[in-house]
Structures are given as C-alpha cells and as structure tokens.
Amino acid sequence: MESNELLKRLRDNPVEPENPLVGTSGVSVKNVLRATRRADGVEKLMDQHPDLEPEDIMAALLYAGGLRAD
Numbered sequence: 001m002e003s004n005e006l007l008k009r010l011r012d013n014p015v016e017p018e019n020p021l022v023g024t025s026g027v028s029v030k031n032v033l034r035a036t037r038r039a040d041g042v043e044k045l046m047d048q049h050p051d052l053e054p055e056d057i058m059a060a061l062l063y064a065g066g067l068r069a070d
Contacts, residue, residue, distance in 0.1 A: 001055060009059040020063065023056035025049040032060035 035041035
C-alpha cells in the first residue's frame with residue numbers, strides 16, 4: 001500500500017487535534033507509538049481493538065516518522 005493510501009486511514013481527533021486517530025478504532029497515533037515500545041504491545045493493542053488493522057499501525061508509524069523528519 002502506498003504512503004498516501006496509508007495516510008488516508010488517519011482521521012481528525014476532536015480532543016487532541018495534533019494526535020490523529022487511526023482507522024475506525026478510535027486509537028490515537030500516540031497510543032500506537034506507546035505500544036511499539038513494548039515487545040508484545042502492538043499485539044495487545046490489536047487484541048483490545050479488533051477493528052485495528054495492520055495497515056492502521058503502518059499509517060501511524062508513517063505519520064509519526066513524517067513529523068520527526070520535518
């Protein structure tokens with residue numbers, strides 16, 4: 001999946017505008033990043049949010065990487 005297609009999976013967060021939500025799960029980019037710090041974090045996050053897809057994780061990482069690259 002292309003970068004632009006992945007980034008389309010992000011949506012506005014009305015509570016924290018600088019921290020988009022991924023997919024339809026309601027999970028924020030910040031929470032995905034926190035999960036990546038733990039060995040089983042992403043797996044647990046996906047278990048807790050069954051509608052969270054691998055592409056959503058990739059979109060969050062792509063978004064976060066873009067913020068750091070600027």
